[in-house]
Amino acid sequence: MNDIACLPNPNVSGVISELLEEISSNSAMSMGYPVSKDFDYSELMPFMQYPLNNVGDPFVPSTYAVGTRAFEKEVIAFFSKLFRAEEDNWWGYVTNGGSEGNLYGLYLARELYPKAIVYYSEATHYSVQKNLHLLNMPNIAIRSQASGEIDYEDLEKTISINRQMPVIILANIGTTMTEARDNVGKMKTIFKHLAIQHHYIHADGALSGSYAAFIEPRPSFDFADGADSIAISGHKFLGSPIPCGIVIAKKSHRDRIASSIDYIGSPDTTISGSRNGHTPLFLWYLVAKLGVEGLRERTLSALKVADYAEAALREVEPLVWRNPLTLTVNMPKPAAALVKKWQLACGNDWAHIICMPGMGTEQVNAFVEDLKLSKAEVCTMN
Numbered sequence: 122m123n124d125i126a127c128l129p130n131p132n133v134s135g136v137i138s139e140l141l142e143e144i145s146s147n148s149a150m151s152m153g154y155p156v157s158k159d160f161d162y163s164e165l166m167p168f169m170q171y172p173l174n175n176v177g178d179p180f181v182p183s184t185y186a187v188g189t190r191a192f193e194k195e196v197i198a199f200f201s202k203l204f205r206a207e208e209d210n211w212w213g214y215v216t217n218g219g220s221e222g223n224l225y226g227l228y229l230a231r232e233l234y235p236k237a238i239v240y241y242s243e244a245t246h247y248s249v250q251k252n253l254h255l256l257n258m259p260n261i262a263i264r265s266q267a268s269g270e271i272d273y274e275d276l277e278k279t280i281s282i283n284r285q286m287p288v289i290i291l292a293n294i295g296t297t298m299t300e301a302r303d304n305v306g307k308m309k310t311i312f313k314h315l316a317i318q319h320h321y322i323h324a325d326g327a328l329s330g331s332y333a334a335f336i337e338p339r340p341s342f343d344f345a346d347g348a349d350s351i352a353i354s355g356h357k358f359l360g361s362p363i364p365c366g367i368v369i370a371k372k373s374h375r376d377r378i379a380s381s382i383d384y385i386g387s388p389d390t391t392i393s394g395s396r397n398g399h400t401p402l403f404l405w406y407l408v409a410k411l412g413v414e415g416l417r418e419r420t421l422s423a424l425k426v427a428d429y430a431e432a433a434l435r436e437v438e439p440l441v442w443r444n445p446l447t448l449t450v451n452m453p454k455p456a457a458a459l460v461k462k463w464q465l466a467c468g469n470d471w472a473h474i475i476c477m478p479g480m481g482t483e484q485v486n487a488f489v490e491d492l493k494l495s496k497a498e499v500c501t502m503n
Contacts, residue, residue, distance in 0.1 A: 152488060153465035153472065155328055155448075157360030158479030162403055173398025178390045179214050193401035199408050200353070201369050203334050205345035213369035214391050215355070215401040219327025220248040222352025222368035223291070225392055226323035227252055229350060229374045230289040234319055237287035240280065242271035242303065244296040246325065258289075268444055269293075269301030277311045287319035288312065294342045294351075295328030298468045300449035300475075302329065305348050306341035322347055327354040327366065329447065335420040336446050349374060355404050358423070358448075358477060365400035419478055423448055427476040430485045434474075437492050448476045456495045463488055 130136060148158060175188040179197065183190070193215050201211040216222045223246075230237065239260040241249055253260045261279055264272040271293070280288055292303040305322055312320050324330065324342050330353040333340045343351060350370035355361045375390055411419065427448045434452060435441040441452045454460070454472045465472045474480075474488065 150462060151464045152474040152480065152484065153463065155357040155475045155477055157358060157477045160360035160362070160407065162362065162406060165402055165406060168399060168402060175396045175398045175401060176394060180212065188398040189402045192405040196367065196401055196404045196408060197369060200367055204343040204351055204369060206369065207344060207371070210372050211369055212372040212375045213367060214396065215404065216366040216368050217393065217397065218356070218364045218366045219325065219352055219354040220252070221392055222327070222366045223249055223323065223325050224252045224255070225368045226350035226352055226370065227256055227258065227289070227291070229370055229378065230321040230323060231256055231258055232378050233321060233374060234287035234289060237289045237319070237321070238283055239289045239291060240276060241291040242293060244269040244298065244301060245291060245293055246297045246327070249291055249325070269296040269299035271303045273307050273311065277315065280311065280317065281315055284315050284317065288317050289321045289323070292322055292324045292342070292348070294324050294326035294330040294333055294340065295447070297328070298466070298471065298473060299444055299451055300328055300447040301444050302333070302340045302342065304341045305346040309347040321349045324348040324351040326351055328357060331358045332416070332420040335417040355400060359404060359407055360478060361400055361403045363397065363400050363403070365397065365404065423476055423478050426480055426482060426485065429482050430474060430476055433485055433489045434492070437489060437496065449473050450476065455492060459491055459495050462491070
């Protein structure tokens with residue numbers, strides 16, 4: 122892009138047009154990061170002229186009335202039911218993303234069990250360690266299996282060493298690189314086996330928690346399985362032009378940290394206080410348009426693309442693999458030029474593509490052809 126540092130700029134329209142073209146081009150080539158690209162919120166654009174702020178607790182009226190709190194409450198109610206929360210014992214809010222949702226879940230857990238140790242697998246997203254540092258919570262990393270799922274034997278053994286301490290577990294419902302899902306039910310079994318009385322499970326469903334309820338067989342991840350709180354992303358599978366997420370917890374837990382703030386006329390039960398009022402509207406719009414069956418179809422459609430991508434890539438690269446019923450297809454890390462062109466996310470010697478809604482077979486085919494050419498060039502050089 123042209124130099125944009127000199128302000129005021131007499132060519133604002135030209136700069137914006139150039140930026141839009143650049144972003145459009147980059148979006149078309151993005152395959153490695155979990156963002157949906159098929160949403161259309163043009164009907165909601167008139168709301169962008171208003172300072173929508175859902176300050177404070179979404180379930181308590183505020184003296185600031187320029188917001189979307191009623192829509193936010195409907196979104197939380199929808200996902201609470203989807204995640205099989207106990208009737209009249211759920212609460213939540215729309216966050217800035219999965220990391221904030223995880224921070225909130227861990228914060229609740231710490232307030233319940235100040236002396237607890239947090240356990241999480243080595244495949245957990247890096248932001249969790251940052252959150253644990255911010256909250257000053259003692260923690261232990263647990264081995265993960267080859268798939269990325271937590272090693273339950275190592276988890277049980279490690280908890281047994283510290284069984285006199287309360288236990289907090291962060292369960293991954295879709296790890297960053299391989300989209301492995303930890304089994305909340307198995308974690309509850311460990312508690313029972315070790316007679317752990319004081320425990321808390323937070324489910325990090327940022328990657329696949331928003332569609333896990335539509336998979337058969339249904340993964341063990343929600344409140345009915347034993348979770349105390351769940352965080353999901355809104356800009357990944359669901360789709361939003363602004364990063365966002367949802368955190369839902371048992372209301373009885375939330376009540377432990379609520380404090381009333383006169384200035385806003387509402388309890389301060391969230392992390393950020395002032396919160397985006399536009400993102401709840403986006404999420405409400407999507408859920409209202411699609412409903413449960415529409416989201417199920419969205420899930421099945423994306424899984425079909427992932428099936429196609431796995432098969433097509435394996436013809437070129439035999440080491441391609443995928444966890445069952447996920448949108449993430451793993452492969453040996455390709456040439457640097459290919460990683461850059463298709464914006465692939467990489468870890469050690471592996472990379473992946475994530476078949477989020479908005480990615481079609483045509484984009485998969487184009488990537489496969491590039492991979493063929495890249496591998497052929499390597500063979501020629503050798």
